Amino acid sequence: MLQKLSSFPGVTGPVVVIVMDGYGLPKSDVGSAIAAAQKPNLDRLFASCPNIRLRAHGTAVGMPSDDDMGNSEVGHNAIGAGQVYSQGAALVADAIADGAIWAGEAWQQIVAGAKAGRGVIHFIGLFSDGNVHSHIDHLKAMVLRAKAEGVACVRIHALLDGRDVPETSALDYVVPFEAFLAEQSTAGFDARIASGGGRQYITMDRYDANWAMVDRGWKTHVLGQGPQFANATAAVNGLREQNPGTIDQDLPAFVIADDGQPIGTIEDGDSVVFFNFRGDRAIEITRAFVEADFDRFDRVRHPQVTFAGMLQYDGDLQLPKRFLVAPPAIRDTSGEWFSKMGLAQFACSETQKFGHVTYFWNGNRSGKFAGETWQEVPSDVVPFEQRPWMKAAEIADAMIAAIQSGSYKLLRCNFANGDMVGHTGNFRAATMAVEAVDLALGRLLQAVEAAGGVALITADHGNADEMFELDKKTRQPAQNPDGSFKAKTAHTLNPVPLILFDAATGGRLGLQQTETCGLSNIAATVANLVGYQKHPVWDESVLTVA
Numbered sequence: 318m319l320q321k322l323s324s325f326p327g328v329t330g331p332v333v334v335i336v337m338d339g340y341g342l343p344k345s346d347v348g349s350a351i352a353a354a355q356k357p358n359l360d361r362l363f364a365s366c367p368n369i370r371l372r373a374h375g376t377a378v379g380m381p382s383d384d385d386m387g388n389s390e391v392g393h394n395a396i397g398a399g400q401v402y403s404q405g406a407a408l409v410a411d412a413i414a415d416g417a418i419w420a421g422e423a424w425q426q427i428v429a430g431a432k433a434g435r436g437v438i439h440f441i442g443l444f445s446d447g448n449v450h451s452h453i454d455h456l457k458a459m460v461l462r463a464k465a466e467g468v469a470c471v472r473i474h475a476l477l478d479g480r481d482v483p484e485t486s487a488l489d490y491v492v493p494f495e496a497f498l499a500e501q502s503t504a505g506f507d508a509r510i511a512s513g514g515g516r517q518y519i520t521m522d523r524y525d526a527n528w529a530m531v532d533r534g535w536k537t538h539v540l541g542q543g544p545q546f547a548n549a550t551a552a553v554n555g556l557r558e559q560n561p562g563t564i565d566q567d568l569p570a571f572v573i574a575d576d577g578q579p580i581g582t583i584e585d586g587d588s589v590v591f592f593n594f595r596g597d598r599a600i601e602i603t604r605a606f607v608e609a610d611f612d613r614f615d616r617v618r619h620p621q622v623t624f625a626g627m628l629q630y631d632g633d634l635q636l637p638k639r640f641l642v643a644p645p646a647i648r649d650t651s652g653e654w655f656s657k658m659g660l661a662q663f664a665c666s667e668t669q670k671f672g673h674v675t676y677f678w679n680g681n682r683s684g685k686f687a688g689e690t691w692q693e694v695p696s697d698v699v700p701f702e703q704r705p706w707m708k709a710a711e712i713a714d715a716m717i718a719a720i721q722s723g724s725y726k727l728l729r730c731n732f733a734n735g736d737m738v739g740h741t742g743n744f745r746a747a748t749m750a751v752e753a754v755d756l757a758l759g760r761l762l763q764a765v766e767a768a769g770g771v772a773l774i775t776a777d778h779g780n781a782d783e784m785f786e787l788d789k790k791t792r793q794p795a796q797n798p799d800g801s802f803k804a805k806t807a808h809t810l811n812p813v814p815l816i817l818f819d820a821a822t823g824g825r826l827g828l829q830q831t832e833t834c835g836l837s838n839i840a841a842t843v844a845n846l847v848g849y850q851k852h853p854v855w856d857e858s859v860l861t862v863a
């Protein structure tokens with residue numbers, strides 16, 4: 318059990334953790350939609366409440382290096398677990414480096430399965446080096462290994478990124494990769510990209526937000542239906558011509574065909590590896606492959622394949638059963654321990670981020686702990702630059718009602734706006750997104766105040782804070798030859814705020830800035846706020862009590 322804190326009995330009101338997704342603290346105001354936004358509530362909080370900066374990227378959240386930006390998975394894992402685990406990106410890279418992945422039963426079954434059938438392995442996944450959901454180097458290593466192990470044919474189904482990497486960078490990956498595959502296609506080995514499309518158009522939906530995306534992906538990758546091109550380079554060029562202004566993540570689907578015949582439909586006896594390591598956008602397509610009774614869309618055909626995920630995406634559901642690398646075993650999360658202490662917990666977000674405050678927060682578990690209540694506000698299914706306010710108001714309504722009910726000691730929510738709109742690269746819309754969060758925050762904090770509670774306001778990583786690509790050398794916003802800036806859609810490497818709004822103690826509470834403090838210090842801070850010591854495995858609290 319968590320021990321009582323001797324120095325502080327805990328606040329009597331509720332403790333609320335508010336995650337403003339994609340709200341970082343930029344080095345420069347140029348290109349910051351946050352700096353450009355009218356945000357009186359946040360301005361007031363920064364001016365009048367204790368606030369510090371937390372590390373939210375790189376090794377502070379379990380990524381391989383400090384050049385890796387943060388993301389929602391690793392950020393919410395760190396907040397919820399109070400600890401830093403080596404994450405999928407690092408675990409897969411290590412398993413490839415030391416060869417453990419090839420020795421594993423799952424890889425051997427993938428190879429053996431393909432050889433027993435038509436000799437084909439399909440690799441489906443996000444085709445970039447963003448290292449948020451996947452890394453193209455992992456794919457390259459698997460292609461080489463498949464060849465070395467005598468597999469005859471590899472087919473790649475490439476989801477174009479432009480969301481974790483620059484918005485029109487697809488050819489930077491496709492052109493060299495097609496050259497690499499051509500170079501490898503000797504001695505009876507045949508490797509090609511067979512299909513693909515923008516990641517926000519096909520296959521990578523999450524949290525049941527838009528199954529039509531997965532349906533389109535299935536038709537593309539499995540059935541080989543869609544506009545045909547001779548190779549992926551021609552497909553990207555052709556689709557860009559047909560859809561001027563469309564950035565990579567939104568490009569339509571494509572199928573590679575020889576003489577009208579798709580080269581990579583997925584058939585009985587093939588092996589399929591979904592090579593993303595991150596789970597949220599991998600679960601739906603995985604279900605379409607592995608579930609016998611599946612009713613989310615009409616699969617038309619359900620090929621009997623040997624399927625593996627790069628990782629297991631959901632431990633509770635064992636989804637999928639076969640995976641190449643074991644996921645981080647996240648234990649002793651704050652959700653679990655607060656539940657054991659009998660504290661009622663409320664979690665809320667809109668669909669796009671609902672799993673972030675539930676599944677990621679609880680260590681990639683889809684089940685609830687005792688005493689948890691989860692509320693999902695359905696997200697719009699629209700391009701979010703058209704509705705930058707998203708569901709901020711409705712999330713605030715749900716949180717206010719939950720606070721006023723008096724039923725919960727601990728509440729948490731995620732405002733998706735800064736991140737989801739930040740990913741569109743639309744500066745003006747991102748500014749409005751931040752303004753919508755500010756407006757909702759103002760109302761929510763009034764409810765916290767009325768209940769005599771405390772709120773911690775933070776973020777999981779940056780996004781809206783840097784809407785222009787930075788020059789790699791100078792780290793200043795890069796300009797096009799005509800002086801305009803290059804829109805940026807990805808997350809940032811910036812720290813995030815932690816603000817303490819104290820309506821409970823008349824100002825006795827503060828936050829301590831340390832050199833290394835990061836998202837994993839929040840769980841212990843929350844424990845202290847309710848009068849408990851942290852669990853021994855959690856990182857230190859940053860709370861001070863006068």
Ligand SMILES: O=C(O)[C@H](O)COP(=O)(O)O
Nearest residue numbers: 388389390449480481736
């Ligand atoms: O999946 C996405 O939308 C992006 O790759 C990462 O964004 P998130 O980590 O904020 O979800």
Ligand SMILES: [Mn+2]
Nearest residue numbers: 338389736777
């Ligand atoms: Mn996020």
Ligand SMILES: [Mn+2]
Nearest residue numbers: 736737740780
């Ligand atoms: Mn994001």
